[in-house]
Amino acid sequence: MPAAPETAGVTAAKLPSQRGGGRTVAARARAAVAGPHHYWVRLLPVLAVLAAVTRLPSFLRPIWNPDEGFLATQARMLAHGGVLYDTVVDRKPPLVPWLYEGAFWLFGHGSLWPLRSAAVLAQLVTAALLAALARRRWGNRAGATAGIGYLLLSIGLAPEDSQAATFEVFMLPWTVAAVVCADRLRGPRPGPAMRWGSLAGLAVAGAALTKQTGGAVLLPVAWLLWRSAPRRARAAAGLAVGFLAPLLAVALAVGPHRFLFWTVTGSGSYVSASGAWLVAAGRALGNTGILAAACAGVVMPAVYLLARRRRFAESDLWIWLAGSAVAVAAGFQFYGHYYLQLLPPLALLGVAALRRLPRWRRPAAAWTALAACGFLVWGLAAPRCQMDHAGKVASAIAVRTAPGETVLVWGMHPEDYWLSGRAPASRYLTAGFLTNFSGGRGGARVGERYAVPGAWRTFRQEVARRPPALIVDDSRGQPYGPARIPGFRQLLEAGYQRAATADGAVLYVRRS
Template identity: 60%
Template structure:
């Protein structure tokens, strides 16, 4: 890693270290012991990373090994897979294919399908291992720069260990948070070195992966303020953060991008009538993540109260910007008041860095015990992932088999539910750009069925949806609500359409199938 610039949080140099002079307003060069030439420095780096990289790579591979044992882990993966297949067939994002998320990950899925085929997500599983490793390496580099070799290794290891410390469906899936986090860590890594333009680009990468990735801009601005680099550095940071987003808006349509990623989700982001449900979900996932890193937290608190407060250690653990990062990430988790488990992954980089800042002061048996116990807890989460029931997945596969038996590959179907993976399993074209009933009823598992109905749909959704059904009536309609409040019978417009043109043809595990009784429009 480069060493020509120091951390912007560098502390005053000890008397035995020389600090080369620089122009005012720029970060100082790092305080390093005298080394014998560049060759010796390169050898030191190679030795450090040569030992650490294999460890982090092994940990990243092992912790994500369960992800390869299922074709899909959650509806987000199913949505991305179905969406990517449509894009690869000529669909237009935010027009013929829609979602509330930014475009970067759908484009990545589309590219993977174009290169490796659309029948499996294994390329995305491999990519997820790579990005987890990238995040761990960047955190290790960041911590090493500030606090030394021990802290670097601890930051990387802690990050990987806690990255699976939630429900397996939230951590093993190759979805938005997993691919967003390396961008956020990269933004902090660049800002720590005073590379403001590159930090801005990393912020843009995070935002274009998931909107809440923009929360990392706050700690980056904090570091900029601490470095006192002036308006030109701030201009570079903000310009490079904005330009990729503006380029994406111009490519996709500014109005469409703004609507689908920001303004069109007002009812979805509201917690009216569901505050208790949201609070319960928040407490449950917070407790789960806390339990996943409890030994590290306990050891870090002990270290902080003892070693860190000893004379001479006061300046070694400056972490104000990391606390700002954690607070901003916590605010990002709260936005939307859904509190799904995968949202909490955004907390893990800052938590790992704070743990490393304290744990670096521990030695011997106590440090080994903390890491070993946490590794044991992580093993428990991996066993959970390997042996968790496949109930919903099995249902969708059985339903897809029934759809295939009743339709031809060229025929359109409508799956009225919250599991778009059925389209992907069945290899059938959706009859609508709305891949889930949530767009048309505002249903979300995060609110427990509150504020659900046609009146809470996204603006303009029902007229557009009705037009799709008239132009291309599906051969098969599947009501997969299974008792949920968005059922066809509780949705007047869709119920009237089905009653006019379809007849009941059977059920699959509670999902009701309707086939065409006579041509639409008669």
């Protein structure tokens, strides 16, 4: 009992000296709990504003490139009862067409602003996931640098490639999410192997169902899972289930044979660069040069470390970059928007390199910000030549046809259908399906024998069953014009006569 007062006295004596320390401990505890919350509360608004600013030019035009026009026309056909991979066809997986269809169902099909807003959200999610990945590996500052740096790099291409709301933009959140989930299996406190493996597989499937080349992220994911030994077996099982289940579900929903044909086996001629290697090489060098200029602030530090053979061992990031480069080269088209897939691993490699080169940080940040401003001005002031042509042709179509009539546009601008408000007479929205023409390959391997297998038979049945009220020959001297494509020439000669022109496109109406 005598000890109690002594203890109380000692405790009381110590209380004054512990008050400050007690408050410090409590403050540190609160900071430890609230730290992540405060971090994201500060960072996410910055990323949101930056995502909106960098994509501001996308809202200033009705359409940026034919891919947007194709998706808009495709979505409207689906909304009016079309069946994907049957009466509505494309060589791409179904997630983005369904996204467009859903946006049109909610907001109407008169504008693409809902899809442009969705693209801003996709870029914000991608940047936030990159920030989370870099923060987990290297700390708060690295996370903020990765998120902000990615958004500044994301417009480092020609505006029609960086501002359009198309496949690559919606693919990137899936690819980064896959790596983030796989990364949870490494480090001192790894998460449950089956859960994170399944989530990584689900994200890889989402990327592949957005665009086939999104599946390239399976390489770094598999590498990270392999390094998660001794739990790699459970992680691999989760990855397999998460990846295969969505693919099988989608295949069953749209028809396994049609799904496999349109996304994998039916594009043999299209992915060949035979006879067009110089065209492919020129486009590759041009777009690589543009992206290199935009990304010099993050590329040069990484190159410097490699040249000096200094320790730079983020092997999964290099595998991610290599897999993305293979995906960009697949098909030998080398369109600029393909290069967007390189940006997430480049941003992370840049952050990793700059951590080892403190003196390079300010010059790298200054160059990246300056380049982003230059590309933003380019997007705001870019000429509208091709899209102006599409607008003129669409206006001519609308004047010469009634709303319920069908139209056949023989060209590579499917946006003419959407802009004119007229339904296409065929499921093949561009002449490329029937001739194998592609701007990425020039005039090589163009002709009826290179068409999608069975396409001409189906095309003839469609136009015979419901002849288009108007045919627009928009070939304008390209190698898929009527002089070189007998099937199209015979269609014109059988029942159509020349009526007018619109900015170089020739309009044919049915004979009385």
